Amino acid sequence: MSLAKILWVDDEIESLQSQKIFLQNKGYDVQTLTNGFDAIDFVKENAVDVVLLDETMPGITGLETLSKIKEVNAQIPVVLITKNETENLMDEAIGSQISDYLIKPVNPNQVWLSLKKIIDNRRLVAEKTTTAYQQQFRNLFMALNSNPDHNEWMGIYKELVHWELSLQRSDSPEMQEVFQAQKSEANTEFFKFISRNYASWLKPGVKDKPVLSHTLVREKVMPHIEKGVPTFFVLIDNLRFDQWRTIMPIFLESFRLVEEDTFYSILPTATHYARNAIFSGLMPIDIEKKYPQQWKNDDEEGGKNLFEEEFLRSQLKTLGEGNLRVSYTKVLNNQAGLDLLNNVHNLLGNDLNVIVYNFVDMLSHARTEMEVLKELAGDEVSYRSITKSWFEHSPLHQALKKIADKNIKIVLATDHGSVKVKTPVKVIGDKQTTTNLRYKHGRNLNYDPKEVLAFRDPKEIGLPSPNINSSYIFGGEDVFLCYPNNYNHYVNYYKNTFQHGGVSLEEMIVPVVQMVSK
Structure with a gap:
């Protein structure tokens, strides 16, 4: 393994020779320079793992040097070393994306720990994750083979998603292979579980059953409705639990998580069936009976999801909530997203705002049809990555951020996932x-x-x-x-x-x- 290369920039570098030797003895290749101009030239010409940068130097300050280094390579970690603890300096340094800062005089162990945190962090986290999964592997194996009920299956799947996302960062192909085999075994057992139990959940009067698509609004949306506090029910089509976990940090910048739960999509796990069931509060057989004109089977011509708003308003009446002020917005393309962004403040006067956002479904269909998207979303990791990138820059994210300072509630869900x-x-x-x-x-x-x-x-x-x-x-x-x-x-x-x-x-x-x- 090649030595990590450290560039230490300080106009009094001669007085730091003992520190340099200490770091070399710890296995680092340490280069030293006495001013910011030379440092900028050095990073242009050489690969550097970390820059240790003195803040007060003649000629060009540490902060000026820092911004120039980031122009050359935004990814280089920089540790700012300063005598000055003033808040505005710290704010400016952190705003300029320093990885750490140390206050002079620094002792060798402080510098070493900072480097270790930056350089070895990924490796140490990866090793710890791999060890932790190895320990958990047996527990998961036992859980899969102990005839789990519908609640335990939700727990098992959450656990699997947790390890999938953790191992993704661990860079251990062997452990990822072990994990994929375990996930595959979980799906084999889940298929048997659904084969045995699904039909019984739909019998009248059965108490022991999960929240399903047609009971979602009643059980997971309506309890949160409160007069004077607008609730936004955001349904992102075709959003898997691992994709939710990938976009969760973006939501948590603006909102506080109250409850993260899961429910079961009905079969077929397809938009036409599952989403109509969500909005009508009925299983497809009952939708067809109640709305013979509106329900379309797979083999019939015409749009299959054109009556969701009508279904929703009817369900609210059935639940005794027909007097609520309700809006329904469906976003099928970017223009509709921009319209939502421009109009979102006008929704704050309603009790319930339903927003159906179709992006992820379009992506998964397009991925089948288009070679470019086959390249972009060739595996689970890139599929999650595209979802995150889309959401970060989407009008939906901008619209919710725009009203994040208002007193609102959000219930976020989906109609089904994909495999x-x-x-x-x-x-x-x-x-x-x-x-x-x-x-x-x-x-x-x-x-x-x-x-x-x-x-x-x-x-x-x-x-x-x-x-x-x-x-x-x-x-x-x-x-x-x-x-x-x-x-x-x-x-x-x-x-x-x-x-x-x-x-x-x-x-x-x-x-x-x-x-x-x-």
Whole structure:
């Protein structure tokens, strides 16, 4: 391993020789210079791991040198060493992105600890994370094999997301491989769990069941409504729990987290079914009965999510909340996002403001269709990274920040998640069979029952029958459902894309989060 290179800039560097020798004995390559101009030239020509920078030097001050070094390379960590503890100097230094500051006179151990914190921090965190996961691995394994109930599954999935995000920073391919195997095993067990229990949750009178899409508004939004305090129910389409965790720090700059929870998306975990269920408070079979004109099955022409506002207002009446002042905003493109940003202050007079934001869904569909996005979101890490980058610069973030100083509440949720598909499974069907990759319904489906979750009677799981004798099948884990004709082309085209509609932790266990103004 090459020695970490330190540049120490101080006009009295001669008096610091013993400190230089101390650091060299600790394994650092220490270069010394006596003024800021030489330091700026040095970092232009040489790779440097950390700059130790005296604040008061003749010619050009430490702060001026600092800003020039950051112009050359914004990533170089700089430790400012100063005699001056005045607050405005500290503010300016921190604003200029120093990594640490030390007050003169400094002793060798102080300098060494500062370097260790900066240079070794990543390695030390990675080693600690890897060790901690190794210790937790067995507990997770035991939890998976102890027949968890729906609450315990939510806990297991949260734990898996925690380790996935922690190990992402650890740079240990071996441990990441072990983790992926454990996550895959978790999805295998979860698929069995849903196969055994899902239908029973939908029977009338059953008490022991999770919050599902059609009970989300009643159980997770309405309890927070308070006269005089506007509640914003923000539904970001297709947002997985790991993606929420990735954008959470951005929210927490402006808002305080009250509760981070999860709920179960209904099957199929697809926008048409899950989101209509959220807004109507009904399962799809009951939406079709109550709104025969508005409900469209997969194989019917016309928009599938055009009546959400009508469904929502009807649900609020049913819940005895028909007098609330309610707004409904749907953002399908950037212009609609900018309109929201310009109009957000006008929403503060309402009791409930629903904002449906479609970006993540567009991304996951586009990722299937467009080669550029296949490159950009080729794996879980880059998919999370794109989500974070989008949210940070989105009109949605700007709009919420604009009203963060007002007394408001936010309930953030989604309709379903998505899963990266890798394993093709053959399904044969007639012309009426739907084209979805994670679920299908049709009259004459031919499939291997060991490879999918099948319901011959859609009523059993609260779904309408588009045709007589229609049955539904769902892919589990990382399966995608393919027709035998043109099979290889189809498989190559869709393999390693993010899809939804089926049974996986990522698609079904999704975030619902409550925040308030700081």
